[in-house]
Amino acid sequence: MARTLAPGQRSRILTLDVDSGERTLVHESAEILYEAPNWSLDGRSLYVNGDGHLFRLPAGAPSGPVRIDLGDLPELNNDHVLDPDGEHIFVSCADGHIHRAPLAGGRARRITKEDGRLHFLHGVSPDGMMLAYIGLRVDAEGSWSVPDVFTIPSAGGEEVQLTDDEFPDDGAEYSPDGRWIYFNSERVRTAPGHAQLFRMRPDGTGIEQLTHDERVNWFPHVSPDGGRLAYVSFPPGTEGHPADRDVIVRLCEADGTGIRDLVRVHGGQGTMNVNSWSPDGRSLAYVDYPVSGHHD
Template sequence: MRSPSRALRPGQHAELYIVDVDTGERTLVHESPTVLFEAPNWTPDGMHLLVNGDGWLYRIPVEGGDLAEVPLGEIPPINNDHVLSPDGETVYVSANDGHLYAIPFATGLPRRVSNDHGTDFRHYLHGVSPDGSTLAYIGMLVAEDGAVTTNVFTLPAAGGEDTQLTDDPFPNDGSEYSPDGQWIYFNSERASATPGHAQLFRMAPDGTGVEQLSHDERVNWFPHVSPDGRRIVYVSFPPGTIGHPADHDVIIRVIEPDGAVRDLASLFGGQGTMNVASWAPDSTRVAFVAYPVRS
C-alpha cells in the first residue's frame, strides 16, 4: 500500500462519472468509500478510463466494473498528473519525486523523461502533443525564501532539453496541447491583481501570441479541448478561491464553438475532479470525479 497524498474524509466517497456534453446526462461508472481516485482520462479506443489513487494508476471499463492496477514498475508513488500517448501505447506520469516517467503498457518498465534541475524543482505533467513527440508540463520552483513560481515548459517525450515558454511570477498551470498542435492551453493569474483569480489562456507552442479565453468573476482551471477541437471544458471554482483545492462546490463548464459558456455539471470536488485531459475520443462525453460527503 502506497501512502496517498490525501485521503477521503469520514463519510466521503469518490465517484467516477461520465457526462454527455449535449444532454448533461450522467452515468456513474464507479464509486469507492476507501480509494480516493482522481483525474480520469480515456484510452484512445474509448473502451477504458484511467485514474490514479493511493499512488497507483488504475484502469476501468467505461461501462463500469472494478479498478485494475496498471503496472508502473519501480517508480515512486504517482499523483494526478498523467496523460496517454496519442497511440495509447504509453502512459506518462508525474511521480512524487518530482519527475516525469514514461511507462509502455506492453512492458510496464518505466523510463525517466525529465531532467534533473535540483531538489527545489518539480515537474507536473498535463499534455502531450498530437504527434506524441513533446510533453507540456508545469515546472514548479521553490526558492530559498519559500516563494513558489510555476511556469509552462515543454520537453521531448524521448528525453532531451527543456524549453521554457513562460517566465513570470504569475501562477500558471494545466498546460495542454490542442488537438491540432497549434496551441497550448493553460490557466493563469496573469490577468488579475487579485490572488487566486485564475482564468483560461492559450498560446502558440513557442510561447508567443498569448490569448485570454475566459473573463469572469470565478476561478477557472484546467482547460481541456475536445478531440474535434470544437469545445473546451474546465473546472470553475467559486470567486476568491486560492489555487485548486479539494472539497469545494465547483462547476464543470463548457465553452461552445461560438464562445458561449454554459454549465455542464455542478458537484462537490475540485482537486482531482478533472486535472488532465478527460474527453472521450468521439468528443461527446467527459469523465470527472466527484467527492460527496454522506451523513
C-alpha cells in the same frame, strides 16, 4: 503522499454526455480516493490514479478498477496523459519527475532530468513528440516558486520555458492540431488566485485571454475536434485548485465564447486535472467526492 478520503466521504467516477447532460456512475469507492480520469483511445476504458497507483477501469462495466503494476515507480499524482501511441502513458510522480510507462504494466522510463525543478505534466503534442508541463522550484524553507509553462521532447532533452513572469500558470495542454497550448493563469488577476483561461502558440507567442469572469477557472481541456473546452470553475476568491469545494464543470467554445454549466460537483482537486474527453467528443469523465450529509 497520496490523498485519502475523509470519514464519510466517497470518490465517484462518472461520465457525462455534454449535450444531453446524462450522467453515468462508472464506479464508487469509500476506500480509495480516485482522481483525474483519462479515456483510452478506443473509448473502452478509463485510467485513473488512486493511492499513488495507476488503475484501469472499463467504462460502463460493473468490474472495479484494476491496478497496473508499474514496478518501483514512485507514487503517482493526478497529472497523467496518454501517449498518442495508445500503448503508453506519461505520468508525474512524487519524485518531481515525468515518466513514460507502458499501459500493459512494466518498467517506466524517466523523461525529465535533475534540474532542481518539480515537473507537473499536463499536455502531450498530437504527434507524441513534445510534452507541456508546469515547472517550479522549492526553496530550503519549502516555499514554491511561481509556476511557469515549459515544453520538453517526450524522448527527453532540453526544456524550453514559455512563460516567465510573477503570475502563476498551470494546466498547459496542446490542442489536437498542435497549433495552440491552452493553460490557466493569474496574469490578469483582480485578486490573488483569480485564474482565467488562455492560449498561446507552442513557442510561447500570441497569448490570448479566453475567459473574463469573476470565477476562478482551471484546467482547460480541448475536445478531440479542437472546437470546445471543458474546464473546472471554482468560486470567486479561491486560491489555487483546492479539494472539497463546490465547483462547476463548464463548457465553452475554443475561443472562450458560449460558456455554459455542465454539472455542479463537490470536488475541485482531482475532479478533472487532465484531459478527460472521450475519443468521440461526446462525453467527459470526472470524479466527485461527496460527503455524508452533503448534496450529491
